[in-house]
Amino acid sequence: MPTQHLAIPATAKLDDYAVGAWMRRQRKAAGLTADQVAKLDGLDELWRLETDWNMSYRRLLAYLAAGGTRTGPANRTGLGDDPAFRPGTWLRPLRPRPPPRSAPDGRRPRPGRAAPGAAGPGPAST
Known part of the structure; x- marks a missing residue:
């Protein structure tokens, strides 16, 4: 993993040049050439990610x-x-969050109640 990175804030300047704003524009640019993308990837494969x-x-x-x-x-x-x-x-x-549990008919149970058709404690049979 390279030691340099392009996760620079939009307000960053280098020698009075707004390099942070320039980098933000590159992240949003749709028209970069394959060569330009390859050069940025060579510096930091994560350059497109939000800072x-x-x-x-x-x-x-x-x-x-x-x-x-x-x-x-x-x-x-x-x-x-x-x-x-x-x-x-x-x-x-x-x-990732687990999907909500639902009853066999696809309805979600109300809090504190068993899902219709779900196994659980019920009346004892005699």
Whole structure:
């Protein structure tokens, strides 16, 4: 993985040039040539990703490389050089949620009630 990256804020400047704004335009540009895309990919394969997401992803990679895990409480803190990073908080909205359970007829049960036709406690037969 290259050490350089293009996850730069839109307000970043380099030698009075608005390189952050230029990078934002490249992310949105539909007319880049294959050669231009290849050059940007050569610097950073994640260059098209939104900057905040890109930086958090890189923080997560560093956290995992330092011995962190993808499981655990959402409020756990980062390790090593980035103790303020909260990987669980960042990962939580990215995790897929299980589909809602529904009854065999496709209806969703109301909270606190069993789904129609679902197995569960019922009247005892005598």
